[in-house]
Amino acid sequence: MRMQRLFRDLDIQFEAEQLRALENQAQRRARMEYMAVTMRERCAAQHGSRVKVNGTDGMVREGYLEAIGQGWIQISTGRENILIPESSILWWESESQAAEVKVDVQARAYRFSMSDACYALMMAQEPVRLSCASPVNTMFEGVIARVGADFIEMALAPCEPYSAYSNALAYKERGVRIIPTSRICAIVTVN
Known part of the structure; x- marks a missing residue:
């Protein structure tokens, strides 16, 4: 009987070791799969969630992730829409952990670039406030007049939606x- 108990104990140990090896393998596989996730995919998993974004202009912006494009995201504060280049x-x-990280980006993202988004704003003659990367926080307000391959021309003018901002400056x-x-x-x- 004692031998039977020893064999059962050994069998339980082997089973536990195999289970641990399978768990380790599954964890390793999950980590390897996660290494293939791009920031764009990770961002798409948060679509509709509340996010906080810190930009190279030193500003932290909060809102709901409304749209994702080729190299940009758009968040909404309810009062403002903010277009932010990924660069x-x-x-x-995000306030919520994405349950599914690997998502179909194409189903949740626009196919156009930041220049295309600027072109849409230009065509709509939408008043904008634009923030640039610089040692000091640089902002301009006006209307996008023209869009080039790698630049925009902005007609500077105090805009009605930003009159409080203009007076402050x-x-x-x-x-x-x-x-x-x-x-x-x-x-x-401004919405």
């Missing part, structure tokens, strides 16, 4: 400013 994101966080710029799209941190429109 200007230092970090972002105590200046009213006019003219056309040419801004490389690579330096844009955020484009804000």
Whole structure:
């Protein structure tokens, strides 16, 4: 009988070891699969969630992740829509953990680029407040007049939706400013 007990104990140990090996293998596989997830896919998993985004202009913006495009995201605060190029994101966080990280980005994302989004704003003649990456927080307000391959031309003018902002800065710029799209941190429109 004693031998039977020893064999049963040994069998239980082998079973436990096999179970541990399977669990380790599953964890290793999950980690390897996660290494293939892009930031765009991770972001798409948070579509509709509340997010906080820190940009290269030093501003932290909070809102609901409304849209994802080729190289940009759009969040909504309820009062404002904020278009943020992925290249200007230092970090972002979400209040909710994405249950499914690997999602079909194509089902949740627009196929157009940041330049295309700027073109849409230009065509709509939407008043915007634009933030640029610089050592000091640089913002301009006006209307996007033209869109080039890697730049925009912005007709500077104090815009009605931003009158409180304009007065706070105590200046009213006019003219056309040419801004490389690579330096844009955020484009804000009012709902």
